[in-house]
Amino acid sequence: MNDRVKSYFNDYPGSKGCAQTSDGTIFHEPSDANNYAATLDDKTVKWYNRHDGQPEAGKAAEETEPVIGEETIKTKGRKGK
Numbered sequence: 001m002n003d004r005v006k007s008y009f010n011d012y013p014g015s016k017g018c019a020q021t022s023d024g025t026i027f028h029e030p031s032d033a034n035n036y037a038a039t040l041d042d043k044t045v046k047w048y049n050r051h052d053g054q055p056e057a058g059k060a061a062e063e064t065e066p067v068i069g070e071e072t073i074k075t076k077g078r079k080g081k
Contacts (some may be wrong), residue, residue: 005048017049 008018008026018026019033022042027033030047037043 001048009050015050017047020046020048 002020002024004024004026005018005020009015012018012028015028018028019030020026021033021037022040022044025033025036027036030045033045037045
């Protein structure tokens with residue numbers, strides 16, 4: 001678990017998890033993270049559970065078409081013009 005995720009869990013003690021995009025931005029909702037990730041070159045989104053702090057494959061991309069890796073999810077999206 002990185003420092004941004006630790007800080008998120010300290011700031012939001014009632015949260016069960018958070019999503020983090022490849023540029024380090026944290027989101028409460030996986031769908032928000034996926035929408036934002038679609039604007040990035042690296043569309044990786046990781047979901048972290050509070051109980052173990054480990055990224056959970058498959059969680060963040062539930063609402064998009066996932067390409068599942070070992071610990072990360074890459075969502076398909078269009079590159080900006």
